[in-house]
Amino acid sequence: MIxxxxxxxxxxxxxxxxxxxxxxxxxxxxxxxxxxxKSFYDTSLLEGQSYEWLDHxxxxxxxxxxxSYNAERAVRYTESELKNMGxxxxxxxxxxxxxxxxxxxxxxxxxxxxxxxxxxxxxxxGGSVATPxxxxxxxxxxxxxxxxxxxLGREAIQGKIVFYNRPMQANLINTFEAYGGCxxxxxxxxxxxxxxxxxxxxxxxxxxxxxxxxxxxxxxxxDLPAEKRIPAAAISTQDAELLxxxxxxxDSIKFYFNQKCQVFPDVQSYNVIGEITGSEFPGQIITVxxxxxxxxxxxxxxxxxxxxxxxxxxLRLFKETGYRPKxxxxxxxxxxxxxxxxxxxxxxxxxxxxxxxxxxxxESDAGGFTPRGFSFDCSDADFERIxxxxxxxxxxxxxxxxxxxxxxxxxxxxGEGVVLAGLRPDTQRYFDHHHAANDTFEHVNRRExxxxxxxxxxxxxxxxxxxxxxxxxxxx
Amino acid sequence: MIxxxxxxxxxxxxxxxxxxxxxxxxxxxxxxxxxxxKSFYDTSLLEGQSYEWLDHxxxxxxxxxxxSYNAERAVRYTESELKNMGxxxxxxxxxxxxxxxxxxxxxxxxxxxxxxxxxxxxxxxGGSVATPxxxxxxxxxxxxxxxxxxxLGREAIQGKIVFYNRPMQANLINTFEAYGGCxxxxxxxxxxxxxxxxxxxxxxxxxxxxxxxxxxxxxxxxDLPAEKRIPAAAISTQDAELLxxxxxxxDSIKFYFNQKCQVFPDVQSYNVIGEITGSEFPGQIITVxxxxxxxxxxxxxxxxxxxxxxxxxxLRLFKETGYRPKxxxxxxxxxxxxxxxxxxxxxxxxxxxxxxxxxxxxESDAGGFTPRGFSFDCSDADFERIxxxxxxxxxxxxxxxxxxxxxxxxxxxxGEGVVLAGLRPDTQRYFDHHHAANDTFEHVNRRExxxxxxxxxxxxxxxxxxxxxxxxxxxx
Numbered sequence: 036m037i038x039x040x041x042x043x044x045x046x047x048x049x050x051x052x053x054x055x056x057x058x059x060x061x062x063x064x065x066x067x068x069x070x071x072x073k074s075f076y077d078t079s080l081l082e083g084q085s086y087e088w089l090d091h092x093x094x095x096x097x098x099x100x101x102x103s104y105n106a107e108r109a110v111r112y113t114e115s116e117l118k119n120m121g122x123x124x125x126x127x128x129x130x131x132x133x134x135x136x137x138x139x140x141x142x143x144x145x146x147x148x149x150x151x152x153x154x155x156x157x158x159x160x161g162g163s164v165a166t167p168x169x170x171x172x173x174x175x176x177x178x179x180x181x182x183x184x185x186x187l188g189r190e191a192i193q194g195k196i197v198f199y200n201r202p203m204q205a206n207l208i209n210t211f212e213a214y215g216g217c218x219x220x221x222x223x224x225x226x227x228x229x230x231x232x233x234x235x236x237x238x239x240x241x242x243x244x245x246x247x248x249x250x251x252x253x254x255x256x257x258d259l260p261a262e263k264r265i266p267a268a269a270i271s272t273q274d275a276e277l278l279x280x281x282x283x284x285x286d287s288i289k290f291y292f293n294q295k296c297q298v299f300p301d302v303q304s305y306n307v308i309g310e311i312t313g314s315e316f317p318g319q320i321i322t323v324x325x326x327x328x329x330x331x332x333x334x335x336x337x338x339x340x341x342x343x344x345x346x347x348x349x350l351r352l353f354k355e356t357g358y359r360p361k362x363x364x365x366x367x368x369x370x371x372x373x374x375x376x377x378x379x380x381x382x383x384x385x386x387x388x389x390x391x392x393x394x395x396x397x398e399s400d401a402g403g404f405t406p407r408g409f410s411f412d413c414s415d416a417d418f419e420r421i422x423x424x425x426x427x428x429x430x431x432x433x434x435x436x437x438x439x440x441x442x443x444x445x446x447x448x449x450g451e452g453v454v455l456a457g458l459r460p461d462t463q464r465y466f467d468h469h470h471a472a473n474d475t476f477e478h479v480n481r482r483e484x485x486x487x488x489x490x491x492x493x494x495x496x497x498x499x500x501x502x503x504x505x506x507x508x509x510x511x
Numbered sequence: 512m513i514x515x516x517x518x519x520x521x522x523x524x525x526x527x528x529x530x531x532x533x534x535x536x537x538x539x540x541x542x543x544x545x546x547x548x549k550s551f552y553d554t555s556l557l558e559g560q561s562y563e564w565l566d567h568x569x570x571x572x573x574x575x576x577x578x579s580y581n582a583e584r585a586v587r588y589t590e591s592e593l594k595n596m597g598x599x600x601x602x603x604x605x606x607x608x609x610x611x612x613x614x615x616x617x618x619x620x621x622x623x624x625x626x627x628x629x630x631x632x633x634x635x636x637g638g639s640v641a642t643p644x645x646x647x648x649x650x651x652x653x654x655x656x657x658x659x660x661x662x663l664g665r666e667a668i669q670g671k672i673v674f675y676n677r678p679m680q681a682n683l684i685n686t687f688e689a690y691g692g693c694x695x696x697x698x699x700x701x702x703x704x705x706x707x708x709x710x711x712x713x714x715x716x717x718x719x720x721x722x723x724x725x726x727x728x729x730x731x732x733x734d735l736p737a738e739k740r741i742p743a744a745a746i747s748t749q750d751a752e753l754l755x756x757x758x759x760x761x762d763s764i765k766f767y768f769n770q771k772c773q774v775f776p777d778v779q780s781y782n783v784i785g786e787i788t789g790s791e792f793p794g795q796i797i798t799v800x801x802x803x804x805x806x807x808x809x810x811x812x813x814x815x816x817x818x819x820x821x822x823x824x825x826l827r828l829f830k831e832t833g834y835r836p837k838x839x840x841x842x843x844x845x846x847x848x849x850x851x852x853x854x855x856x857x858x859x860x861x862x863x864x865x866x867x868x869x870x871x872x873x874e875s876d877a878g879g880f881t882p883r884g885f886s887f888d889c890s891d892a893d894f895e896r897i898x899x900x901x902x903x904x905x906x907x908x909x910x911x912x913x914x915x916x917x918x919x920x921x922x923x924x925x926g927e928g929v930v931l932a933g934l935r936p937d938t939q940r941y942f943d944h945h946h947a948a949n950d951t952f953e954h955v956n957r958r959e960x961x962x963x964x965x966x967x968x969x970x971x972x973x974x975x976x977x978x979x980x981x982x983x984x985x986x987x
Contacts, residue, residue: 072654077682119648205958206553243958405881405937431684433881434910461881461937463958482681482719482939 068427068500072493074356076431084351086481088116088344088402093476094332100161100331101371102134102302109327110305113343113368117309120351121388124312127305128373130381132371134302135162137331138295141268145278146172146289154273157237157429158249158332160221161374162256163267166235170293171196171266173234177282181219181431182229193232196290198282199224200239200275210462211401214469218252225267226257236267241466242494247271248471251330253374262386264461268292281285303472304370306378311350311363313499319506320363322385322396323349323495326379326444328370333474337465340404340476341484343368345458348488349495360499362394369444372400375386376443394497394506397491398442399457402468404460404485408435409494412455416504424497432488452505454498456489538842544903544976548969550832552780552907555965560827562957564592565879567573574809576637577847578610578778585803586781589819589844593785596827600788603781608847610778611638613807614771617744621754622648622765629757631750633707633713634725634808635770637850638732639743642711646769647672649874653758655789657695657703669708672766674758675700676715676751678840679942686938687877690717690945694728701743702733713766714742715751717942719779721745724947727806729850744768780846787826789838789975794861795982796839798872799825799894799971801854802848802920809950813941816952817879817960819844821934823970824964840868845920848876852919859923870982871974873932873967874918878944879960880936884911885970888931892980897930900973909966911935928981930974934967 079085092099092109099106110127117125141159159165173194177186179201184192199220203213204268218241225236240250249269268425270278271381281288307327312320325342347368353360369378386393397409406430411418418438425436441455449455460483468474555561568575568585575582586603593601605689617635620628649670652662655677660668675696679689694717701712716726725745732740746754757764783803789795801818805811822842829836845854862869873885884904889895894914901912925931936959944950 076684080682137614208962229547279882405939432911435908460592463881463962464956467956478941480943486684486939 040069043408045440046201048373059166069162071356071358071496072427075352075496076486076489078352078355079485083348083376083485083488085344085348085484085488088347089336089479089484090476092340093336095392096335098331099327099335101132101304101328101374102299103331106304106328106370110370110459113247113327113347114317117307117347117366120309122309122311125309127202128308128381128385130304130306130370130377131301132304132377133301133375134375136297136299138158138165138297139502141290141292141294143268143290144172144206145281146291147281147285148189149349151220153277155277156249156271157249157292158251159266159296160238160254160267160269161251162254163225163294163296164264165295165297166266166293168187168214168273170291171235172289172291174287175278175282175290177279179264181224184227184231184370189231192228193333194234196235197224197228197233198237198278200279202239203243204242205243210243213243214466217241218310220268221252222254222258225254225265226259229259229263229265233265235265235292238267238269238293240269240272240471241469242272242471246475247273250469250471251332252470266292269296285363291305306370306382307348308365310363310365311353311360314359315361317363317444318392320365320391320393321395321495321499322367322445322448323491324444325371325399326370327368328373330373330470331368332470332472333468334472334476336476336479337402337468337474338470339372339400341479341487342399345403345484348466352489352492358496362499364495364499372444380447381443389500390395392447393453394446394503395419395454395456396441396448397458397495398445399458399487400461401458401462402465403479403487404464406433406458406460406487408433408437408459409456410437410441410459411437412439412449414505416508419455420504427497428490428493431486431490454503456494458487460487522960526765544973547757547834548903551828551968551972552962552965554828554831555824556561556956559824561820561824561960561964561965563954564823565812566634566952567818568816568820574807575803575805575812577608577780577804577850578775579807581691582804584844586783588802589783589823593783593823593842595622596785598787601785604857604861606780606782606846606853607777608776608780608853610852611850612773612775614641614773617681617768617770618646619768621743621757622767623757623761628751631753632723632725633744633768634700634727635772636730636743636745636881637727637806638730639701639770639772640740641771641773642742642769644698646767648767649764650763651754652767653755657700660703660707665707667693669702671709672711672713673700673704673709674713676755679717679719680718686719686942688720690942693717697728697745700732701730701741702735704837705735705739705741709741711741711768713747713768714743716748716926716947717945718748718947719825719942721748721752722868723749724949726749726938726945727808727949728946742768742770744770749983760922760946768827776953782846782858783844784841785826786839786841787829787836790835791837793839794868796841796867797975798841798843798869798921798924799967800845801845801875802846803844804845804847804849806849806946808872808948809944810952812952812955813878813944813950814875814946815848817873817963819954820965821875821879821960825968826941828965828968834972838975839953840971840975848920855920856923862924869924869929870979871930871932872917872921872924873934874921875934875963875967875969876918876920877934877936877938878941879963880933881959882909882934882936882963882966884935885932886913886915886917886935888915888917888925888979893930895970896980903973904966904969907962907966921953927957930981932970932977933973936963
């Protein structure tokens with residue numbers, strides 16, 4: 036009892052001393068944090084490197100689908116740029132990736148009667164099989180979602196092309212929510228339609244605009260045996276509207292499409308990794324990254340060239356501003372996010388094998404638009420701690436701090452004590468470009484990209500300096 | 512004394528009752544406000560009209576400089592559209608505006624030696640005089656600002672072209688601040704240089720990017736007599752860099768430019784006005800507007816076609832969602848913001864003459880980009896009241912509420928009891944397009960524009976419903 040009382044007294048005294056001393060210290064620390072953040076933003080906006088890197092990735096290399104020649108060029112280029120930055124370590128982490136190729140440009144039309152055709156814009160979905168030799172021509176049945184298939188039944192679907200035409204919901208403020216509400220059509224639409232004997236699948240592009248660009252993206256046949264797989268393609272929103280209108284007038288019209296995609300055996304590729312070794316706690320790792328692979332239609336500037344160069348810039352900003360991190364800050368350019376996530380899985384697997392302690396991982400994979408904040412996958416204690424830094428971000432108009440998802444590539448790192456976060460840029464224009472031929476460099480604004488990099492560096496700095504709540508809990 | 516005590520008791524009781532009753536009421540009101548705001552956003556995003564109006568203004572009409580044929584077409588078009596909306600009143604408010612014309616495309620080059628020339632991209636500043644017949648060719652003296660003129664003195668400046676080359680400061684997060692830090696060169700540069708005998712003025716474009724587009728904008732000769740006025744033009748940032756580099760190598764190079772701008776007598780034009788009459792307080796006026804005129808180089812989509820169509824959309828959203836305002840909501844499309852502000856002045860003048868009570872005015876004149884919030888020119892009490900509504904805006908990612916400026920056109924309404932506000936969209940891309948040939952429709956994103964309109968409607972609705980603090984103060 037006495038011991039307990041004494042302990043309590045000591046605790047009280049400690050609290051009192053803490054109050055006395057922590058306040059001035061906190062003020063000093065606060066000023067210094069403000070200066071460091073300003074220095075990140077100034078350096079990124081006045082002498083940033085991210086835009087030039089993105090220019091090279093987009094315009095000198097281009098689309099970087101896993102297993103492609105361009106993906107390997109991107110590995111070599113970014114490895115070399117990381118080496119030029121004078122990091123403490125730069126290496127390639129081998130990972131086997133799928134190799135799917137689109138083949139020659141897809142071709143499609145709507146045939147209202149023999150000889151009367153409207154050419155339409157399609158692209159094969161990533162992972163789709165080819166159409167039969169000479170293409171596929173058959174009737175079309177339009178649905179707004181997978182759940183309609185059961186009601187329609189095999190009789191209505193057998194031998195036809197299922198046309199998934201549920202649009203993204205434009206009144207959702209966060210366009211990723213609108214995407215989430217539709218993407219099942221693209222990802223699972225073929226696998227589900229095949230169960231009812233469909234001959235193929237056409238999916239309305241995940242695009243909030245009405246335009247003529249088809250948007251690709253990954254799809255899966257699930258456990259469907261190879262002989263039951265049916266070809267699947269995305270159609271531009273404009274042509275989806277056309278097809279729907281024509282079907283409303285005459286449901287006997289036919290759709291023709293021809294695509295020659297192929298799957299090859301897995302090939303060797305790499306995650307590209309560089310780090311600044313921590314000065315005090317080198318064993319505590321903070322990872323910041325994006326994915327180096329992209330779809331093949333555009334040059335992958337927003338998805339996810341932007342996230343890669345921003346992540347590289349985080350480390351450069353640390354070096355340029357002369358801030359030596361206490362913990363190890365690692366940039367990881369993940370391979371194969373788009374159609375396999377092999378890079379993210381491999382990175383987490385190796386980290387586990389080596390017993391590495393990851394305390395924080397941040398991904399930028401939502402486009403190079405004006406940053407609005409972050410979303411966090413972490414404990415309440417960590418979220419509370421991070422929110423206490425909000426005022427530091429206000430001068431940069433960073434207001435959004437929410438609990439939620441982080442990033443696909445860093446997801447496999449999830450575990451006790453790891454804080455995961457995703458940069459959240461403005462989402463309004465993202466799906467105008469996502470996985471389409473217009474995801475190109477000229478649609479990235481230099482300042483918006485640079486603000487994102489500085490915002491990421493600022494959060495990484497604060498976590499490096501103050502650690503995470505989970506970390507303190509582990510330490511006791 | 513007894514009376515006072517009684518009063519205090521009654522006051523206490525009132526407070527108690529207020530606490531008891533206001534809470535449930537506040538909750539009911541809150542839900543209803545949330546629903547109304549959602550209804551504005553849904554209607555704007557799902558069936559908005561603003562983008563189609565902007566398409567017409569930009570692509571069917573185009574640049575709308577005051578006094579031009581296009582400005583008058585824009586007056587007729589918007590008047591007709593307001594009439595189609597079924598407002599309670601629509602009218603044109605006559606205002607005399609200046610008429611300045613650019614004339615044929617300007618022409619300029621740098622001459623390093625006779626015959627060795629580099630063509631460069633310039634445009635006359637709005638209000639500038641023409642160069643002498645056949646153009647002006649003379650030596651150049653580069654300065655970073657007006658204050659350097661005095662140090663250089665008449666001897667160095669006499670007969671030369673003063674080249675103002677202070678760039679916008681890229682590390683300012685709010686690009687309007689960067690603009691504010693440079694625009695004196697454009698606005699007063701010629702008047703000041705003329706005092707030292709300069710022959711002409713070339714100003715680096717107010718643009719944060721390095722590209723080949725010159726950006727025009729208004730300038731003034733102040734009280735300089737007509738015979739002392741010298742021609743002034745903007746040069747693209749790329750050519751400003753070129754000129755500066757060439758001067759660094761050889762300060763004897765010459766600059767040639769030729770522009771044939773003219774000033775004509777003032778002409779008749781109009782503010783375009785429409786209103787929904789208030790159901791309870793028709794005499795209390797809420798004004799929402801943008802300016803209908805634009806510079807002539809682009810089609811004025813961002814500056815300020817966007818603000819006009821968003822303001823029109825505010826009234827349409829009120830009608831579409833079936834919300835009948837208590838106060839009179841008036842849309843005003845101001846004429847001549849760019850080079851005279853005659854429309855804004857006229858509107859305030861007439862309001863004063865008629866003894867109209869304006870309680871709130873909101874302007875959108877910072878581009879059709881993702882809205883971030885508002886800035887307010889109002890009393891502390893009003894600002895506090897407005898801030899109490901912040902949480903209603905959070906679902907729409909509207910976080911920015913600051914005291915500061917509002918809009919140029921509504922500025923003349925300033926006075927006791929009027930709350931002035933400006934919509935504050937994201938500023939990062941604004942000066943890529945501002946007053947240049949690429950201020951065009953395709954650079955406005957439909958969703959971003961529509962979100963701005965709904966955000967404006969939401970604030971107008973709250974002010975209409977709850978009134979302003981200043982209003983309650985007046986009432987006692």
